[in-house]
Amino acid sequence: MAREHLTPQDWSNAALRAMARGGVAAVSVNALAGELGATRGSFYWHFKDRDALLTAALEMWEQHTTTALISELGDITDPRQRLTVLFATALGRESINGLEPAIVAHADHPAVAQVLRRVTERRIAYLTDLFAELGLAPAPARRQAVVTYAAYLGWHELRHSVCDIVPEVATTGAIATAALEHLVTELARPAMPHRTQPQ
Structure with missing residues (x-):
């Protein structure tokens, strides 16, 4: 790609790919310029x-994986x-393999922390609202959202670190479909009211 045709999005995509491969330290201007066939002057x-x-780059990741997805889901009226x-999309194939675990692993980096916190808060808030629509009271809805998000992060970490044990959703056929349906059903089921034992 010629230098004059590069856009900020091209640099951002290259930075995200580098981060997925080697974390924040791998985002090197010289290395990215070499990958893109550009010069440092093009970067600056x-x-x-x-x-x-x-x-x-992180704001672009936020836009694509959170803001745009939530907007698209708004067209679906039935919360279930x-x-x-949402689950089928979130647990499916990443556009850049290993990116989410790499971002989370650098949560203490100043350039990552602010965006990651904002993304996490928005995702959990969205899940909380969704579980509330499905009948959970505010506090249980929040707890369910946190547990669900933790499971999501764990799924991506396992798939990144031991991909032979945790296969891609898209390639597991009927088993993945059945597991996803079960997970959706259980998470969407309102909690049963607590019953006191007879004296």
Whole structure:
């Protein structure tokens, strides 16, 4: 790709791919310029410095994986169906393999922390609202959202670190479909009221 045709999005995508491969340290201006067939001057045409690139890349990840997805789900009126589509999308193949675990692993990095916290808060808030629509009271809905999100993060970490044990959803056929349906059903089931034991 010629230098004059590069966009900030091209640099951001390259930064996310590098982060997925080797974490924040792998996001090197020189290495990315080599990958893109560009010069450092091309980089500085778009970004003030490396941290500005990291922020832009993470904000693009936020837009694609959270903001846009939530907007698309808004067209689905049934909350159970919305949850099903959300799970199928979230547990499916990542556009950049290993990116989510790499981002979470660098939660203490200043360029990562702010965006990651914002994404986490929005995702958990969205899940909380969704479970509330399915009949859970506010506190149980929040707890269910946190547990669900923790399971999501664990799924991606396992699939990244031991991919031979945790296969891709898209390739597991009927077993994955049955497991997903079971998970959706159980998570969407309102909690039974507590019954006191007879004296």
